[in-house]
Amino acid sequence: xxxxxTAAAAGGAEAHVPFVTIVIPAxxxxxxxxxxxxxxVAFLAAQPHDSEVVVVDDGSSDRTAAIVRDxxxxxxxxxxxxxxxxxxxxxxxxxxxxGCLDARGTFVFFIDADLATPPEESLNLLDVLKAGEAVVIxxxxxxxxxxxxxxxxxxxxxxxxxxxxxxxxxRVLPDIDDTQCPMxxxxxxxxxxxxxxxxxxxxxxxxxxxxxxxxxxxxxxEVPVVWRHVDGSRLRFRPQQAFEVARDLLRLRFxxxxxxxxxxxxxx
Numbered sequence: 001x002x003x004x005x006t007a008a009a010a011g012g013a014e015a016h017v018p019f020v021t022i023v024i025p026a027x028x029x030x031x032x033x034x035x036x037x038x039x040x041v042a043f044l045a046a047q048p049h050d051s052e053v054v055v056v057d058d059g060s061s062d063r064t065a066a067i068v069r070d071x072x073x074x075x076x077x078x079x080x081x082x083x084x085x086x087x088x089x090x091x092x093x094x095x096x097x098x099g100c101l102d103a104r105g106t107f108v109f110f111i112d113a114d115l116a117t118p119p120e121e122s123l124n125l126l127d128v129l130k131a132g133e134a135v136v137i138x139x140x141x142x143x144x145x146x147x148x149x150x151x152x153x154x155x156x157x158x159x160x161x162x163x164x165x166x167x168x169x170x171r172v173l174p175d176i177d178d179t180q181c182p183m184x185x186x187x188x189x190x191x192x193x194x195x196x197x198x199x200x201x202x203x204x205x206x207x208x209x210x211x212x213x214x215x216x217x218x219x220x221x222e223v224p225v226v227w228r229h230v231d232g233s234r235l236r237f238r239p240q241q242a243f244e245v246a247r248d249l250l251r252l253r254f255x256x257x258x259x260x261x262x263x264x265x266x267x268x
Contacts, residue, residue: 002098003085018080019049020126021105022119025095026055029113030062036115037071043119045076052080056099059089093198093205100186100195108191112182114230121225125185128221134190135218137176137210138183138225148227149178156229163204163245170249172207176220179207183225190218199255203241204248211252 022040026033037055044051055068068083075081084098096110107129109122117138128136140148149160160180168174184206186194193216200208210220 003087004082004102016050018052018105019107020044020047020051020122021054021103021108022051022122023054023056023096023099023103023108023110024113025058025092025099025110026060026064026113027058027089027092027095028060028062029064030060030067032114033064033067034071036113037068039115040111040119041071041075041079041081044079047078050078050080052082052103052105054082054084054099054103056095057083057085058092058095059086091201091205092203093201093208096205097195097198100191103188103191106188107185108188109183109185116230117181117183117225117227121183122185124223124225125183128223129185129187133219133221134187135194135210135213136185136221136223137179138181138227139178139222140181140225140227141178142224151229153229159241162242166242166246167204167207167249170246172249172252173210173214176210176222178222179210181206181225181227184209190216194218197256200248200251202244202248204245207249208252208256212256215256 022044024037024040029036033055037053040053044053055064057065057068065083065085068081072081082102084102086095086098100108100110107126109125111117111119111122121138125136125138142148149157152160163180164177167179173179190213194209194212197212198205198208213220
C-alpha cells in the first residue's frame with residue numbers, strides 16, 4: 001500500500017502540470033537525503049519552468065519521511081515536493097515504479113538519492129526529450145570511450161561486468177552497453193505505458209524498463225553523463241545473485257511479450 005503527501009509553495013503551483021518531475025527512491029536515507037534533496041530543489045528552482053520532486057520512501061525505519069516533510073516548509077515558488085510511502089520495503093524497482101506512475105510532469109526522470117549522477121545532467125537528457133524522443137538514458141561511457149564505472153570498487157565493477165555479459169549473451173538489449181546508469185528520462189505518456197507493465201523489483205529493473213520500452217516500439221536515446229562512485233551503496237552482492245539475475249533476465253521474455261503490448265508506440 002502507498003500513501004501520498006504533497007506540499008507546494010504559495011501561489012498554487014500544485015494545481016499546474018509541472019514541466020519536469022524528478023523521482024527519487026529512498027530507503028533509510030536520513031544521512032544522505034537532506035543535502036541531496038536541497039541540491040535537487042535548488043537546481044530545479046533555477047530552471048525557467050515548474051517542476052516537482054517525488055520522493056518514494058520504500059518502507060524506511062529512520063527519519064527519511066520526516067526529512068522530506070521538513071523540506072516542504074520553504075520551497076521555491078516553482079517547485080512542488082511530494083512524498084509517497086510504501087508501508088513496507090518493496091525494492092528499488094517498485095519504488096521507482098510507484099513514483100513514475102504518480103508523476104505529473106510532462107517529462108519524468110528518476111535519479112538515485114546519492115546523486116551519483118547529479119541533477120544538472122538531466123538538462124542534456126531533457127534537450128533530447130524536447131526534440132521529440134520519448135525515452136532517453138544516461139550512459140557512463142563517454143564519447144572518448146572512457147568509462148566512469150571504472151571508479152567503482154573492484155567487486156562491484158566485476159559484478160557489473162558479469163551482468164552485462166550475461167544480459168548480452170541472453171540477447172536482452174544487446175546493443176546497449178550501460179542499462180544500469182541511475183538517470184533515465186521519459187515523456188509522460190511513455191512513462192505511463194512502460195511503468196504500468198514493470199514487474200521486477202530488484203537490481204535488474206532498469207533492464208526490464210528498457211526491454212519494455214523496446215517492446216512497445218520506443219527508440220532508446222543514449223546521452224553520456226557525469227557519474228561518480230559514492231560510498232555507502234545499499235547494493236549487496238550475494239553468491240546466489242548471479243543465478244537470480246540470470247533467472248530474471250530469462251523471465252523478461254515471458255513477462256513481457258510483444259503480442260501483449262498492444263499497438264507499437266509512435267515516435268515523433
